[in-house]
Amino acid sequence: xxxxxxxxxxxxxxxxxxxxxxxxxxxxxxxxxxxxxxxxxxxxxxxxxxxxxxxxxxxxxxxxxxxxxxxxxxxxxxxxxxxxxxxxxxxxxxxxxxxxxxxxxxxxxxxxxxxxxxxxxxxxxxxxxxxxxxxxxxxxxxxxxxxxxxxxxxxxxxxxxxxxxxxxxxxxxxxxxxxxxxxxxxxxxxxxxxxxxxxxxxxxxxxxxxxxxxxxxxxxxxxxxxxxxxxxxxxxxxxxxxxxxxxxxxxxxxxxxxxxxxxxxxxxxxxxxxxxxxxxxxxxxxxxxxxxxxxxxxxxxxxxxxxxxxxx
Amino acid sequence: xxxxxxxxxxxxxxxxxxxxxxxxxxxxxxxxxxxxxxxxxxxxxxxxxxxxxxxxxxxxxxxxxxxxxxxxxxxxxxxxxxxxxxxxxxxxxxxxxxxxxxxxxxxxxxxxxxxxxxxxxxxxxxxxxxxxxxxxxxxxxxxxxxxxxxxxxxxxxxxxxxxxxxxxxxxxxxxxxxxxxxxxxxxxxxxxxxxxxxxxxxxxxxxxxxxxxxxxxxxxxxxxxxxxxxxxxxxxxxxxxxxxxxxxxxxxxxxxxxxxxxxxxxxxxxxxxxxxxxxxxxxxxxxxxxxxxxxxxxxxxxxxxxxxxxxx
Numbered sequence: 001x002x003x004x005x006x007x008x009x010x011x012x013x014x015x016x017x018x019x020x021x022x023x024x025x026x027x028x029x030x031x032x033x034x035x036x037x038x039x040x041x042x043x044x045x046x047x048x049x050x051x052x053x054x055x056x057x058x059x060x061x062x063x064x065x066x067x068x069x070x071x072x073x074x075x076x077x078x079x080x081x082x083x084x085x086x087x088x089x090x091x092x093x094x095x096x097x098x099x100x101x102x103x104x105x106x107x108x109x110x111x112x113x114x115x116x117x118x119x120x121x122x123x124x125x126x127x128x129x130x131x132x133x134x135x136x137x138x139x140x141x142x143x144x145x146x147x148x149x150x151x152x153x154x155x156x157x158x159x160x161x162x163x164x165x166x167x168x169x170x171x172x173x174x175x176x177x178x179x180x181x182x183x184x185x186x187x188x189x190x191x192x193x194x195x196x197x198x199x200x201x202x203x204x205x206x207x208x209x210x211x212x213x214x215x216x217x218x219x220x221x222x223x224x225x226x227x228x229x230x231x232x233x234x235x236x237x238x239x240x241x242x243x244x245x246x247x248x249x250x251x252x253x254x255x256x257x258x259x260x261x262x263x264x265x266x267x268x269x270x271x272x273x274x275x276x277x278x279x280x281x282x283x284x285x286x287x288x289x290x291x292x293x294x295x296x297x298x299x300x301x302x303x304x305x306x307x308x309x310x311x312x
Numbered sequence: 313x314x315x316x317x318x319x320x321x322x323x324x325x326x327x328x329x330x331x332x333x334x335x336x337x338x339x340x341x342x343x344x345x346x347x348x349x350x351x352x353x354x355x356x357x358x359x360x361x362x363x364x365x366x367x368x369x370x371x372x373x374x375x376x377x378x379x380x381x382x383x384x385x386x387x388x389x390x391x392x393x394x395x396x397x398x399x400x401x402x403x404x405x406x407x408x409x410x411x412x413x414x415x416x417x418x419x420x421x422x423x424x425x426x427x428x429x430x431x432x433x434x435x436x437x438x439x440x441x442x443x444x445x446x447x448x449x450x451x452x453x454x455x456x457x458x459x460x461x462x463x464x465x466x467x468x469x470x471x472x473x474x475x476x477x478x479x480x481x482x483x484x485x486x487x488x489x490x491x492x493x494x495x496x497x498x499x500x501x502x503x504x505x506x507x508x509x510x511x512x513x514x515x516x517x518x519x520x521x522x523x524x525x526x527x528x529x530x531x532x533x534x535x536x537x538x539x540x541x542x543x544x545x546x547x548x549x550x551x552x553x554x555x556x557x558x559x560x561x562x563x564x565x566x567x568x569x570x571x572x573x574x575x576x577x578x579x580x581x582x583x584x585x586x587x588x589x590x591x592x593x594x595x596x597x598x599x600x601x602x603x604x605x606x607x608x609x610x611x612x613x614x615x616x617x618x619x620x621x622x623x624x
Contacts, residue, residue: 134558145494149502182457182546190461190543214550218558231502232547234494235540238526239548243555246446246530250566256558 001031001300002058004096005293007038008065008083009103010284014038017102018046020289025056027294034293035096037083038062062086068282072106076115084108088115091275098300100267100292102280109146109270109279116275119305121312123154125272126230127279128165129237132259135220140165141180143230144237144268150229152195155179159206161271162225164311168302169269175224178212180232185211192229200227218256266291269299272308276300313343313612314370316408317605319350320377320395321415322596326350329414330358332601337368339606346605347408349395350374374398380594384418388427396420400427403587410612412579412604414592421458421582421591428587431617433624435466437584438542439591440477441549444571447532452477453492455542456549456580462541464507467491469624471518473583474537476623480614481581487536490524492544497523504541512539530568578603581611584620588612 005021007014021034028034036043040061047054064082066075076085087099088111101108118125126143133139142158142165143150150158159177166175179197181189186197188211200208209223214236216222228236244260258264266288267278276299280292299305317333319326333346340346348355352373359366376394378387388397399411400423413420430437438455445451454474459466471489478487491509493501498509500523512520521535526548528534540548556572570576578600579590588611592604611617 134561148494148500148505180547182460182543182550188460193460193543214547215553215557217551217554219554228547231494231505232544235492235526235544235548236551238494239529239551241527242529242531245527246568249446250568252564252566252569254562254564256562257564 001098001297002033002035002096003293003296003300004035004037004087004090004099006083006087006099006101006103007036007043008062009101010280010289011068011282012285013103014042015046016284016286017289018043019050019286021057021293022050022052023286023290024293028297032297033058035060035090037087037090060086060090066104066107068104070104070107072104072110075104075107076110084111091116091277098276098278098296100278100280100296102282102284102289102292105279105282108277112270112273112277116273116277119272119274119309119312122272122308123157124150125270126158126161127268128162128271129268130265131218131226132256133218133220133222134256138170139222139224139226140170141226141228141233141236142271143228144233145230148229148231150192152192152199155192155196155227155229156199156203156206158227159200159203159208159225160311161308162227163206164308165271165304166224168304168307169298170224172224174207176209177206177225177227178209178223180214180226180228181211182213183211184213263288264291266295269295269304271304274305274309276303276305313410313609314345314347314408315605315608315612316347316349316399316402316411318395318399318411318413318415319348319355320374321413322592322601323380323594324597325415326354327358328596328598329601330355331362331598333369333605334362334364335598335602336605340609344609345370347372347402349399349402372398372402378416378419380416382416382419384416384422387416387419388422396423403428403589410588410590410608412590412592412608414594414596414601414604417591417594420589424582424585424589428585428589431584431586431621431624434584434620435469436462437582438470438473439580440474440583441580442577443530443538444568445530445532445534446568450482451534451536451538452482453538453540453545453548454583455540456545457542460541460543462504464504464511467504467508467539467541468511468515468518470539471512471515471520471537472623473620474539475518476620477583477616478536480616480619481610482536484536486519488521489518489537489539490521490535492526492538492540493523494525495523496525575600576603578607581607581616583616586617586621588615588617
């Protein structure tokens with residue numbers, strides 16, 4: 001597997017990205033190749049500091065950087081030799097099997113949608129992330145921020161995309177799907193959510209188990225796949241981040257709360273596009289970068305994009 | 313102040329409601345009167361068990377109970393002598409200054425909207441609840457569940473209703489209002505949220521400070537008033553409940569997480585209607601009931617409904 005890593009992306013790039021890439025090596029096999037995309041001098045200098053042979057990696061030198069503040073849509077034409085633009089080009093040309101970056105999220109999403117095309121039949125791609133439960137299991141929730149305002153048919157398809165994610169990445173057979181709602185009853189929610197409930201109930205591709213309320217999130221026997229629009233999912237994810245930060249600030253110690261750390265999860269795959277792309281948090285440090293790379297490996301390993309293409 | 317309490321409402325009624333009412337007495341003054349609405353025999357029996365003189369209360373006997381499973385809209389005509397129907401009748405006739413119940417939420421909302429009218433000029437009433445912050449302060453968030461799908465003008469008015477709540481109940485002068493969104497930038501969010509941003513920015517009745525992301529909730533210097541639609545607010549509130557439960561189950565100890573307990577908050581005022589009504593959680597026990605009553609007192613004490621009527 002060839003995993004492309006945007007060395008220039010993220011608040012602490014390039015140093016922490018290179019450190020995270022070095023750390024991830026021990027979890028990968030000899031058949032895997034990490035492709036570091038970015039400023040060659042910085043990469044070689046940092047590897048030298050770390051006493052790591054550059055031959056452990058393939059280095060693709062670039063000369064430009066899409067900064068956090070750059071306008072995503074213009075970034076690709078203005079900075080064709082940026083690490084993100086080059087990464088997407090490599091992905092399209094099959095020079096890499098997956099690509100990850102903790103850089104400009106907007107630019108990563110523009111690249112995901114325009115440089116890599118949406119899979120035919122997919123109405124809207126989504127950002128999927130993993131939610132830990134107190135019983136040790138994981139589930140997947142989508143969308144966590146790509147489409148804030150979502151039609152019922154799109155929510156239904158998230159159920160299918162999420163089921164494929166759960167089956168192949170989390171290895172859950174016949175994953176149970178629930179719709180995040182403000183009550184358990186079918187009659188609850190916005191018109192879009194109510195219509196989605198009706199459609200999901202009657203869709204044979206979805207093992208639909210009804211609504212889930214947010215007080216059941218993170219609990220035992222919660223769903224394997226949780227479907228919501230990108231606005232609600234993004235609020236949910238960021239609220240989790242708020243609680244995790246307070247937990248850390250107040251020096252509490254607990255194995256469940258530790259699992260809420262985004263650094264352990266690493267990144268958010270974009271599902272529904274023709275390639276395997278994972279977006280990391282801008283504030284990622286060494287450990288988060290390593291996990292972003294390993295999550296990209298996990299998605300590439302099962303070729304989630306291909307599985308979705310076959311199923312849709 | 314005359315506070316009406318639905319003795320028959322909640323999963324553990326009537327016993328815990330009477331216990332909570334007894335506990336609240338010590339926080340009220342001689343000028344306050346608690347009006348216990350419900351089955352007289354149960355009330356007198358329980359007060360006798362607790363060695364409390366019935367003369368501490370006014371008792372309004374009722375013969376019917378709106379159960380948790382009853383259809384809210386039909387409940388009033390089918391059970392005119394239920395504690396909820398009688399409570400709303402007393403409220404309308406000014407026999408009480410405020411009314412609270414941990415009973416059938418749907419019936420309480422039907423009563424709030426139909427038995428007590430919406431204040432002229434209020435587009436949609438809302439459920440407002442208090443969010444604690446780690447710096448010890450409280451803010452108010454609305455709507456947390458009354459209207460799942462909300463137009464921009466309604467969100468703007470929540471900003472005004474929430475400001476009145478913050479000013480009079482939380483005693484915050486010139487409260488800072490923020491819109492819960494998925495990014496800080498003005499261009500983020502659903503069309504409704506974007507339109508609300510534009511309207512709030514230009515509304516002189518709102519001290520608008522822009523968007524707030526959910527990772528800033530509960531933090532220092534967060535907003536005094538947080539505006540969102542009832543779907544997002546309900547998910548946020550229930551997710552908080554999920555974390556609080558996990559915190560308790562795992563025997564963690566922390567003064568901030570303790571404040572997330574709904575039992576300490578007690579109930580959710582309905583704002584925008586012509587009377588002071590507070591809805592408690594169905595699973596309320598003794599302490600939660602006491603705090604629901606005290607919160608009703610707080611809303612009645614400043615006559616929030618009257619303040620809103622004057623301001624709108």
